[in-house]
Amino acid sequence: MRSQSHVFSAFVVYLLFLLLSQSVKGYSIRSVAPRSNGTALQNVAIYTPGQRVSATAPFNLTFTLEEEEDRTIKLALEPNHDLMIQDPHINFLGDGEVRTEFLRRDNHKVFKGVAHVQSLAYRWEKVGWARMSVVRDGLDPLFTGAFSIEGTQYDIKLRPGSSNQARREMLVYRIHDDSSSPNPALSTLISLQPRQWTPTLDSSDFISTIGDDSGCPSDRQIALVGIATDCTFTASFDSSEDLTSALIDMVNTASQVFESSFNIALSFHNLSISDSACPSTASSSEPWNTPCSSGDLNSRLNAFSSWRSNLRGDDNAYWTLMTGCPTGSEVGVSWVGELCGEMGVNVVASAGNQWQVFAHESGHTFGAYHDCESTQCSLSSSSRQCCPLSANTCSAGAAYLMNPVSSSPQTEFSPCTVGNVCSSLGRGRVDSRCLTTNTDTPTVSVGECGNGIVEVGEECDCGGDCDGNACCDGATCRFRGDAVCDSSSGNEDGDGSCCRDCQFLSRGTVCRASRGECDIEEVCPGDSGDCPNDETEDDGSSCGDDSEDLFCASGQCTNRDLQCREQISGDNSTISSCGNSTESCILSCSGPFSSGSCSNAGTVLDGTPCSNGLCSSGVCRSATRDNPSNESWIDRHRALVIGLSAGIGGLLVLVILACLVCCCCRKRRPKRMRPVPVAGALAERRAGVLMRGNRGFVPGPGAQVAGVYMPPPAYTPAPVGPGVRPTAPTSFRYA
Template sequence: MKLCHSQHRNPVTYITYIDNAEIQTPSQRIQSHSSFALTFQLHAGEQDVKFTLTPNHDILSSDAQVEYHNADGTVRHTEPILARDYKVYKGDSWLRDADGWYHSGWARIMVRRDGESPLFEGAFTLGHDAHHIQLAESYLQTRHALDPEVEVGEGRDVAERMVVFRDSDVQSGFQFQGLAGRDVEGIVGRGYGVGDGELDVMCPSDRLGFNVQPGNPINKMILDPIPKAGWGGFGLESMFRGGLTKRQSVDGGDGYYGGSGNSAGVNLRTTIGSTDGCPTTRQVALIGVATDCTYTAEFSTTELARANIISQINSASDLFERTFNITLGLSTLVITDANCPGTAPSTAEWNVPCSSNVTIEDRLNLFSAWRGTRSDSNALWTLLTTCETGASVGLAWLGQLCVMDAQTQDTSTVSGANVIARTSTEWKVIAHEIGHTMGAVHDCTSTTCAASSTVSASQCCPLSATTCDADGRYLMNPSTSDQIEQFSPCSVGNICSAFKRRSVNTTCLTSNKDVQIITENECGNGIVEAGEDCDCGGTDGCGNNSCCNPTTCKFVDTAVCDDANEDCCRGCQFASASTVCRASNGPCDPAETCSGNSSTCPTDVIANDGTDCGTNLRCASGQCTSRDQQCQTIMGQYSNANDTSSCDNTNCQLTCSSPEFGANTCFGMQQNFLDGTPCAGDGTCKNGVCTGASALGEVRSWINRNRNVVIGVGSAIGAVILFSLLSCCWSRCRRRPQKKIPAQGGFVPAHDPRWRQPQPQLYPMPPPPYQPYGQSTTRQGIRSDHSFQTIRPVTQLP
């Protein structure tokens, strides 16, 4: 299982302030459901900016609630999160020149105070340059040690200032080392683990035993010997094959620049820019967020903490809505007490103060175990903290969307969870880590590109099919930098292909149909709420939609459905029963067709895992595949002949070999076989772990995979047995006893039974001396087997 992380940003060289902000309504007052324009100035009045905003009702789910926990982890009380209490908006940004206003980007803000002197926080873009708005108090709490100080004019309160900094103002290539090898206070935040006065940029996942299995060094471009199994390590795999003599990683990192791994199981060069597999209609990913004591203590009240979290999720959601048609919806919020407990409570072991003994990896493991105890259907859970480890400010398990239980392997506990430390670009870190949860790998950097096999093996996302280094332009760059406001085309293909192949589970995503929201229904917000037939987003959003009335949210004339929102709708009518609404993805995933009397596409049905679907192929997560084929898919760019095969049949993490890699060489990939792939005989892979295997099944599987060896060995053994039998028979025949010829003149009755029974073969004996009639004598003879037997002489006839 791959673990991915984010790094702390570099300092900024310049900040500005929002001046002359004005809400463009008659009273300058707004409600949570208001749509309005907001204008202000930047750079001491040199730049005029305008936001056109609408409410973002998707951020809070209909049953959103907040739990307040005591220091010991017990729930103090629970209350609903009412959307009407939070003024959360989304929209567009505009700039003004001599000809008037022109469109320049997007905007996501949360208004803290309306009226004549409004206060707001959020993010927006101007000409692809991301801008971050923070209240001065938040800026001072999260600023880099070398960020500019807040200037407060005469007669002005620092609490009334809104600070703005741009991604383009973040220094690139920054490194700082203080005197005597000690870091300047605050340069890497409030975390621990920085050594030797340098910024620690090592991916923490590279140190975890779960990610770096014994004998499978994923994050090192080295060759490690694999010792032959001795008496204590005897196994079927090593009986006849001689064992692989060395194993090679194709991560491309040296252990200090992580960000490899791929949950999609495809060659990333071939899917750049492809949205095949992502939702075609709006989906909602419900998330849970928890704060530890250090994060809660950052705010003077719990209400401010709640407001900040909602604002951050609002900003992060924009990227997923624009790119993947997925909205982030806050379902559950857990806020712990600001006073940290003396010892970690058993009910929330992740709720501990910052300490050198508890790293960000430790928090993720503890939080993942806690997430596994929650009975909910959330797509993921996020832990917010202020405790960093070195320069790492975020950590997530790769491709664990919709994974609600917790699995423990070695020292790691894996679930659909991530951990994020508070920074001035908190929403970006949230988006980055959720990107990992959805299956995105890191973008390629100059370091990872230095190892050519890294990109060939799809261990990082290249800029294009011909250019490796993404140059820090996109969100999945290992650290935040300037000009980052979107996912790269490679990341888009990475996530969508993972969805398509079911490498990442998407069954927990909800559709935009009959959504219950907390505030009163509002026609035109793009959400089909109870009592509405349709909602295409108001007059501007509906465009040429002929099915939905944009002002009443009712169907037009004879329309019974809306083509824009429902898969089985054609021309505002139910599609015919023969209409394919979900195409087949192969023999294991048949096409779904419309019923003819509904606008909803039937549930996606796939064949059971293990179903035969071709020669040496079986169904796994709806894919007709095999272990060898999955190796060929991911390693196709590396092997010219693509004769790649799986190294073994027991593990559920991809390890592949090919004659082109060299004799006895196995390449380890930091990604899993598809869930449902056979392993260890009668077992199946699940989330990188082989489950349900038995010793008998492994023996039977080994025999099936090594029929030639079994036949050859069996033939040899049979020949040896046959030869032994023939030899025995030959020897027996040579030792068979002969009938004894009586001495001359002797008489033996014909009816004497001794002549009809086999008798021992005797050495030749001299004839007995002449004896008178009626006399007899005895003497000893020797058998061929050296036992003694009495020889009875016969009576001589006259």
């Protein structure tokens, strides 16, 4: 039965992918990554005592570029505390076994900060951002990462070809735009349209939200990221240490644009590294780990999606598969808007501009669509499914990260992408419930004042620079004076949600207003600086006008018709859900584009009622949201059934044993002998034997009665019956 169940589950997953391939939007990206030849860094200096760098302390770093020796560059760096939280670890895969190692924060010195250049007046001017990892400190330091100066990006990498750290040196690459010299290979590439085209959105849908970030979180949120490497990607590195460092750099750099655009940081949560030797056939445990000849990026995406959907206890926002197998010029592919869901996966192939490709595919996972290109702008707005530059300008000029063709100068998301993602998050079209915060995450490291994380024994922790903090003493991590909370630890307005001027806001003060009938208003408790967690009405509960069959789903009062109208522009009177839509979690809509026919528009909002429960990540589950609705009652309550069966069975065994013991140990009462009848009563009592229960005497053997000799009676076996002891032993046997 177990094997049959597994076969059936695999078949269901396969059918699910066939269905999603017609409804869930997957996008690919092509790469053109011109870069300069690397040059050496000069005059490198670390400004700390002994030029030593701590993983938890800020520092300044200066250097000059070979072609610009007269201009000093300073990177003001601080620890990126959001990058590795909740026990990040590495799983080494091979020979059917998994070996796990935890990442120690002090072994990975990862920083973020600001780039400055020195002006002619010897003043430091802010000119860009910086993301760095320190490989070696001291007088001869090594570090890797990226920084920008007035829009120009520079990558710092170690010179390849030497595994001896003592002999390694840094090279800086100036990334430039070579769009004036088009790559001839691009002229033969396939259409820029997405791999799966659905008529659910057009450019006019994005115009109203261009540049609007109101739907994004006001407090910093963190998305936990899982990464797996197949054999082809692992083989491109000299060691697992180099591979791990490269991927940490990739996530650290990409996180910069997510933080600045959406106020969401990316966290390197876990890494699964395959062996560098590719298997002859894919294993069932890692079906995505295959050589390049086994399939294209799309097949790897499907295999990786199946693998991720079977993970248990996975709390990552999404997973990325790193591969060394591009498909032609395509270097990435992703499902769109599947953050926090089982389909939240993407595939990224090796590329020179690795972090940009990773950021692009991650953008799709967050719900971003491609920016419009000039070739698409010749189409009508209802026919193109892309993000325009503005309400009046279609083409984004290939200047941003969500351009269908990736090139290195792209380091930002377009205003249209910002509005697209933030509105999807704010309306609940993209699930964000898996996002976490740094203050709520446990840590196994010893508490250290000044690392920006409030740990056991600390009242506050304002990080390395607390000079302007009126609430928290950065040297002791204790509150100053009569302060009871830290106003600076809250949102960008500095009020700490329920903390203002270092004091708790009064009980009942609204700290998060209701966004509608299905969203509950949160108020300050009066004894804490934190606003309570965001609460919503139960999914599936009724709301609004009963005649419209509205229900609560993910904090919104909605129904399937309204969800279709949110996805499709046009006359609302002509847009509605259709088909057998109430049974599944696929949103089927009809509208002016479809001539009355149904078209799949993705998945419904989580919490939308379905045949046997509520939808969650595109799957109909029971009301507990943890068990598929097609499972039996016994399957859904397996622990209860096992416990009750064991308890009742044990009780029955004890009862049977008790009965057996009683039968063996019971005392047998002596049975009375029935008296032998005699012919008559005796007058004399000679040599007689008195028989109890009789009124006379029975003469003994050889006695004389009235002078007549009475012989002994003949032997007669005593009868065996109720109340009579048997004349011979009787054996008993238990059945």
